[in-house]
Amino acid sequence: MAQKENRGANANRSRAGSDSAPQSGFLGSPARRLLFAITGIVVLLGAGAAGYILIEEMTFLDALYMSVITISTVGYREVKPLSAEGQIFTMVLIVTGVGTGLYLLAVAAEVVIEGQLRDFLGISAMQRKIHQLEKHVIVCGFGRFGRVVTEELKRHDVPVVVIESNPALEKELSRLEVLHVNGSALEDEILEEAGIQSARAIVVATDSDADNVYITLSAREKNPGIAIHARGESETGLRRLKSAGANQVISAYQRGGMRIASMILRPAVVDFLELATPGHxxxxxxxxxxxxxxxxxxxxxxxxxxxxxxxxxxxxxxxxxxxxxxxxxxxxxxxxxxxxxxxxxxxxxxxxxxxxxx
Structure with missing residues (x-):
């Protein structure tokens, strides 16, 4: 049974980690796309320069110059008349190199234009704002539960950072002007990027008890004094969250069921509590x-x-x-x-x- 639970927890962690970025192959990551483009251009120029050095016995600078003007199609004159072999090599370089070079330049320009270069270098404006925060609240998961918590905290001008593994929700978080980190809270680097050391509280609101227990343990390890409020889906999950160090554990289903039962048994009391809901x-x-x-x-x-x-x-x-x-x-x-x-x-x-x- 323990092995089965461990396999389930590992599967959940694997799913959470895989949601942190779109699955679009090797070139899906902006960093990889930029690195691929730069490496390709350097290799292409180097191959062209090497060909001119071997065929025309040019100096390295002259060979590199010929390679650049050929691939970029600027049309400048050759540094010296080319032999028949040099002309054939130049034609091959034009046919194979120009298209490839233009494509690689377009990939690099696309990354820069989209603003992904800032993310690659780690100096985005959002990251700087998060790193400057103190006594803020981290919300792990922007589902129905996490969204309510986030909106209520923002309504009271409490600084909030949301950790969300689903990239499809990034536009919604940006529209709501919520500081956020795209990734899985199961990863230590993501918690640190959200400012776990300087946060005053963390709300663990994913839909997996195993993930919530793991995040609670990580948060308590990285910030022993942080207040941890965790969501649980089952009695076992609630018990384990308490054992993991959560200050408060909440079952949305239990709370909702108890509220409905109370409305039947004590309607006047519930009406009074509705009137006295803090801030509303x-x-x-x-x-x-x-x-x-x-x-x-x-x-x-x-x-x-x-x-x-x-x-x-x-x-x-x-x-x-x-x-x-x-x-x-x-x-x-x-x-x-x-x-x-x-x-x-x-x-x-x-x-x-x-x-x-x-």
Missing amino acids: GDEIDLEEIEIEPGSHAVGKTIEAVERGTAKLRVVALKRGDDPISIIPDPGTIVKEGDHLVAIGDAESLKHLADILEE
Whole structure:
């Protein structure tokens, strides 16, 4: 059974890796196409120069000059009159070399014009932006799950880098102005290119439990302090993701099923939760506020913080590594670094945030 699971995981990794670039043969890669064109031109010029040196006993510079003007068809005069053998060689070089040379030049120009030369040299604008990021979030997989996470983070101006192995989604990511890396998150180089060392969180959202476990292990190894939020498809997958070091594991199917059951059993509670979905409520909203050093709330009680703003209640307090405190005691003193979770109307929450951030 273990061997079967290992074979399945290896197959998944193989598929993920193969999706990182179009499968179009040897010349599919821009780097290979450019290298092929440059190598072909050099070989063609070298062969022409060697022929003139052997047949006409020219110097290397004269032979190279003859080779260049012949293949490029510029029409300059020969450096010296050619023998019969030299004329035959020149005709052969024109017939075989001109077309080949023009094709190779066209391939090189196509790579440059398409902007693929920048990717080949590793200095694209997107790569520079990613390398400058700090405390960003990496999303592995831009499927239905990953897309929702990405769009929500962008809506709150959180810097995001998406790792996606399907090149067909690159245009969509560019249209949405999302920084992205095309490749498989199973590869260490791709995680590093996405800035795993400086990221604050990673969302592992592929549709394979085996891949998600592997990515979780790699992310934890490369950044021990990163927060890992992973998607699981099965009970076994959820358990293994926790064992691999994920801070939070989520099953979209379980969450969806529980929500439907709750709507049947407790419809009023679900309606209230829908109203209080963080960042989406018009009437009621939830907000998390971090108490920065020098905030007006430092040294005050929870009751005093609530008293300063109408239609608002602090429903939770998170302090350091302590367990979260639900409905904290009104006399609790607020300290630097505390995280307050408040519920209220949008205007009251904004007013509280503005006061505490002054």
